[in-house]
Amino acid sequence: MTKRVALLYGLMCLVLIAIGFLQSWNVAFGIFNLCVISAVMALGVNMQWGYAGLFNVGVMGFTALGGLTAVLVSMPPVGEAWAAAGGDIALSLLSLAGTIVAVIYARRIVPPVLKLPVTLVLLLAGYFLIGVFFGPATDAIESIDPALSGYLGGAGLPVLVAWPLAGLVAAGAGWLIGRIALGLRADYLAIATLGISEIIIAIIKYEEWLSRGVKNVTGIPRPVPYEVNLVESEWFINLANFFGASEISDAASLFVKLCYAVLFVIVLAIIMWFAERALKSPWGRMMRAIRDNRDAAAAMGKDVKRRHLQTFVLGCAVCGIAGAMLTTLDGQLTPTSYIPLRYTFLIWVMVILGGSGNNWGSILGGFIIWFLWVEAEPFGNWFMSTVTAPLGEESELAQHLVAGAAYMRYLMMGAILLTVMRFAPKGLIPEATNRSTAMTRSS
Amino acid sequence: MEILNALALFANFVVVPATAYGAQLALGALGVTLIFGILRFANFAHGELMSFGTMITILVTWFLQNMGVSIAPFPTALLALPIGVLAAISMALVTDRMVFRFYRKQRSNPIVFAIVSVGVMFLIAGIIRIVIGPADQSFADGQRFIIGAFDSRRALGLDEGIAIKQSQVITVVVTAIVVAWLFWFLQKTRSGKAMRAYSDDEDLALLSGINPERVVTICWVIAAALAAIAGTLYGLDKTYKPFIFLQILLPIFAATILGGIGQPVGAILGAFIVAFSEVTVTYAFKKFLAYLGPTDWAPEGLVQLLSTDYKFAVSFIILVAVLLIRPTGIIRGKVI
Numbered sequence: 144m145t146k147r148v149a150l151l152y153g154l155m156c157l158v159l160i161a162i163g164f165l166q167s168w169n170v171a172f173g174i175f176n177l178c179v180i181s182a183v184m185a186l187g188v189n190m191q192w193g194y195a196g197l198f199n200v201g202v203m204g205f206t207a208l209g210g211l212t213a214v215l216v217s218m219p220p221v222g223e224a225w226a227a228a229g230g231d232i233a234l235s236l237l238s239l240a241g242t243i244v245a246v247i248y249a250r251r252i253v254p255p256v257l258k259l260p261v262t263l264v265l266l267l268a269g270y271f272l273i274g275v276f277f278g279p280a281t282d283a284i285e286s287i288d289p290a291l292s293g294y295l296g297g298a299g300l301p302v303l304v305a306w307p308l309a310g311l312v313a314a315g316a317g318w319l320i321g322r323i324a325l326g327l328r329a330d331y332l333a334i335a336t337l338g339i340s341e342i343i344i345a346i347i348k349y350e351e352w353l354s355r356g357v358k359n360v361t362g363i364p365r366p367v368p369y370e371v372n373l374v375e376s377e378w379f380i381n382l383a384n385f386f387g388a389s390e391i392s393d394a395a396s397l398f399v400k401l402c403y404a405v406l407f408v409i410v411l412a413i414i415m416w417f418a419e420r421a422l423k424s425p426w427g428r429m430m431r432a433i434r435d436n437r438d439a440a441a442a443m444g445k446d447v448k449r450r451h452l453q454t455f456v457l458g459c460a461v462c463g464i465a466g467a468m469l470t471t472l473d474g475q476l477t478p479t480s481y482i483p484l485r486y487t488f489l490i491w492v493m494v495i496l497g498g499s500g501n502n503w504g505s506i507l508g509g510f511i512i513w514f515l516w517v518e519a520e521p522f523g524n525w526f527m528s529t530v531t532a533p534l535g536e537e538s539e540l541a542q543h544l545v546a547g548a549a550y551m552r553y554l555m556m557g558a559i560l561l562t563v564m565r566f567a568p569k570g571l572i573p574e575a576t577n578r579s580t581a582m583t584r585s586s
Numbered sequence: 587m588e589i590l591n592a593l594a595l596f597a598n599f600v601v602v603p604a605t606a607y608g609a610q611l612a613l614g615a616l617g618v619t620l621i622f623g624i625l626r627f628a629n630f631a632h633g634e635l636m637s638f639g640t641m642i643t644i645l646v647t648w649f650l651q652n653m654g655v656s657i658a659p660f661p662t663a664l665l666a667l668p669i670g671v672l673a674a675i676s677m678a679l680v681t682d683r684m685v686f687r688f689y690r691k692q693r694s695n696p697i698v699f700a701i702v703s704v705g706v707m708f709l710i711a712g713i714i715r716i717v718i719g720p721a722d723q724s725f726a727d728g729q730r731f732i733i734g735a736f737d738s739r740r741a742l743g744l745d746e747g748i749a750i751k752q753s754q755v756i757t758v759v760v761t762a763i764v765v766a767w768l769f770w771f772l773q774k775t776r777s778g779k780a781m782r783a784y785s786d787d788e789d790l791a792l793l794s795g796i797n798p799e800r801v802v803t804i805c806w807v808i809a810a811a812l813a814a815i816a817g818t819l820y821g822l823d824k825t826y827k828p829f830i831f832l833q834i835l836l837p838i839f840a841a842t843i844l845g846g847i848g849q850p851v852g853a854i855l856g857a858f859i860v861a862f863s864e865v866t867v868t869y870a871f872k873k874f875l876a877y878l879g880p881t882d883w884a885p886e887g888l889v890q891l892l893s894t895d896y897k898f899a900v901s902f903i904i905l906v907a908v909l910l911i912r913p914t915g916i917i918r919g920k921v922i
Binding site: 200270331339342345482495554 | 627628630685688695696697698700701702704705706707708709710711712713715716717719720829832833835836839840843847887891893895896898899901902905906909910911913
């Protein structure tokens with residue numbers, strides 16, 4: 144860690160502490176928790192962009208997949224739904240497996256000319272076969288107590304189990320899309336990821352039997368204590384008195400946020416440790432070599448496409464873990480809240496601002512940008528009301544501008560991204576490259 | 587067996603809407619493909635540029651409506667459109683001067699351009715949401731239908747009518763005029779030829795005395811004008827929602843890649859293929875098949891391949907299929 148890193152991290156800490164004193168510690172830790180989640184997402188994107196130069200515009204999709212995994216792992220199963228439609232669901236899965244096997248087998252035995260038509264026919268037949276079982280199954284599931292459940296529920300496991308699983312699920316989706324789009328023109332990956340993220344959101348929004356869709360899943364079991372239990376337990380009251388807390392309910396909510404903060408920081412530390420180790424290992428040097436000159440790396444016998452796929456999948460997994468963490472923190476999955484500007488492009492601003500290729504920079508970028516994103520609203524309100532003050536309270540223009548103040552944050556993010564790209568393309572904490580320059584000098 | 591009724595039904599619910607939608611996509615995809623061809627990057631701000639042009643058109647339309655100006659039976663928005671086009675062009679040129687030119691001088695990687703275009707997207711999205719807000723806006727006026735369902739039913743003597751909205755006819759006519767002009771421009775004028783030469787080989791064009799800055803400026807002007815027209819037509823046909831313009835990027839990009847990057851003809855072809863697949867795949871064929879089958883028979887279920895919620899999946903599947911089978915697109919485009 145250089146002086147610059149320490150200084151910037153220290154400043155960020157000071158700002159958060161200042162928020163604690165000026166607003167409240169609850170607000171400060173609320174921001175801190177989301178900062179840590181943002182930092183994890185930024186690490187994921189940095190693996191793809193910073194290590195390998197891959198432009199992933201589907202971060203939102205992988206995050207949402209992580210959130211969905213959290214729901215599917217932690218929510219209690221809905222027994223009635225399984226009883227009513229379990230058989231049909233099993234048959235649908237069976238037909239899906241049958242279709243896949245049939246397609247693979249048919250592609251092996253038919254002559255090359257017939258490959259495409261046979262595949263298409265088989266896929267279409269399989270699609271209708273699945274529909275035969277699947278349609279009634281979803282109707283049955285969605286009709287069971289639609290106001291409260293109307294979906295299959297989850298596995299009823301502790302939500303912490305979902306975090307690594309979310310990584311696996313997101314990695315699987317990343318592998319699929321990477322297989323298709325990597326190795327072609329660089330912007331193809333961007334467009335393909337943009338597409339897959341929209342589709343993942345559409346699935347979560349409209350497949351009610353799976354995720355309750357826009358009815359939202361609420362009350363996801365927490366990995367930390369509930370406030371209502373805390374305020375009644377003796378040890379906590381004693382603890383709060385020991386610290387001289389004035390409001391026991393405030394203390395409880397602060398305690399819960401602290402617990403989350405500890406969990407999140409542990410995850411961040413683990414991922415960071417792996418990321419740094421990877422970057423400093425021969426593998427990391429190879430990745431940088433591929434990024435900086437892929438032709439030369441390929442000539443040296445490095446399998447560029449395979450390495451790209453590897454980092455892409457790893458980055459997606461990290462984004463998935465962050466998504467599961469986010470859903471756990473919120474305690475609910477709200478598909479409508481997933482918008483690309485917030486979940487994809489904002490993460491990009493974090494990585495670019497922090498310094499592409501530098502993990503410490505990505506974490507810092509995550510903290511700074513999330514902090515600004517949250518604080519932009521009060522600032523925007525203040526700014527707009529100050530600017531429009533001469534117009535008077537009744538002025539329609541003034542009211543309109545104040546109402547739009549929340550969107551100042553978009554302007555701000557655009558301005559930050561463009562400024563950094565123009566004047567400091569290496570970001571706040573540039574990638575450490577002195578070792579490589581030293582090597583070229585000595586050779 | 588009532589084949590004519592089935593065809594009328596199909597025309598009413600698939601052919602007519604898909605043609606209008608395809609025309610709107612084509613205008614968007616032409617802009618994206620021009621920028622791909624000349625500036626060589628995927629412009630993520632294109633959707634917001636469409637949105638911006640449309641927003642200005644809407645504001646001017648409201649102003650004209652308040653003044654009592656009208657060109658009934660045509661929508662007032664047509665009168666306001668030139669101002670929207672001018673606004674979009676100015677926005678494109680300003681962002682080019684302030685943002686993109688710097689990276690062009692540096693000969694930056696296309697991905698850097700794409701990331702920078704994300705910054706521009708944020709800026710324009712912010713401006714739009716501050717000025718007009720995030721809500722739906724409707725601004726269509728004038729006559730709604732050119733041929734109503736009742737009239738066409740009587741005229742054709744069928745049970746099924748073909749209703750044609752005025753906005754759909756305007757869309758197709760405007761697109762036809764604009765596209766005809768664009769191809770004339772690209773094929774016959776000096777500037778158009780310069781653009782094609784530059785798109786083909788930058789260095790050779792430079793050696794032949796073509797001024798790259800001029801080519802780039804013309805490219806932005808055309809792309810922005812097309813964007814504003816496409817957005818306004820889309821808004822007239824449906825409604826104007828600021829958030830939809832990020833989603834519409836996907837079918838536009840799919841159309842561009844399907845047609846072949848940097849190929850205007852391909853962009854139009856791709857746009858219509860994407861539009862027709864999207865509408866056909868999400869159309870419920872129940873009634874259509876009922877007309878074709880024996881009397882008093884109707885298929886169970888809706889016979890819908892994909893629910894309308896997943897219409898974006900269609901563009902994506904097309905995109906994936908193109909990437910797998912023919913990454914160069916139908917008309918061989920640029921692939922690095």
